[in-house]
Amino acid sequence: MxxxxxxxxxxxxxxxxxxxxxxxxxxxxxxxxxxxxxxxxxxxxxxxxxxxDLAPEALGYPVTAFLTLEISQSAGHEAVAEQLAAVPEVLEAYTITGAGDLWCRVVARTNADLQRVIDRVVAASGVQRASTVMALATQVPYRVLPLAGQVGRVD
Incomplete structure (x- = not known):
């Protein structure tokens, strides 16, 4: 570049x-x-x-949460991810290292609706457990543009 x-x-x-x-x-x-x-x-x-770029809040989904999923090793990450992709409220899912196996960013209409979303995620075949952390405020939104400015430059 x-x-x-x-x-x-x-x-x-x-x-x-x-x-x-x-x-x-x-x-x-x-x-x-x-x-x-x-x-x-x-x-x-x-x-x-x-x-x-769409704003989940403007679409009626102001609640954001992060789920760390533990999955059955025999289920496989791809099979679980395929099921998660069928849940519209799952915005992202990543295979991770550490205590969990998959990390998901999800949205919901309300705090109570978040339980419905979690239940749907946990119902995916192969998901054994989920721990949830709710986002309170966005401090740095998802961005990649600053990286483009750094490509090929030495600081």
Missing amino acids: DDLDRNLIELFAAEPRVGVLEASRRLGVARGTVQARLDKLESSGIVTGWGP
Whole structure:
């Protein structure tokens, strides 16, 4: 990644609907250059999507919790993850090290609704136990953009 790639990423992150022609005008490069760079960033896996970012709170899911799941080793992580993917309130799931086997970020409509979500997660075949931690406030939201600014730079 070079400065043009970083500038493109920053521009499209700030204004996702800016368009290739306007981006080329603002960055002072040819439209074809912008399109080629965007295609390269996408094909290399750096840019993973162009869809809208959604706010669970605005969709009626203001409660966020983190579940640490212990699973039966014979069940396998992939089989459990496949079942978790069928639960709309499960936003992410990761295989982890430490006391648990899988970590999930989930959302719910209310604190009481969180129990329904947990029950649905625990009902997945292979899940033996879940421990839950509720999020009180977001201090640093999920972000990757600052990493793009660091690629190729030495501090």
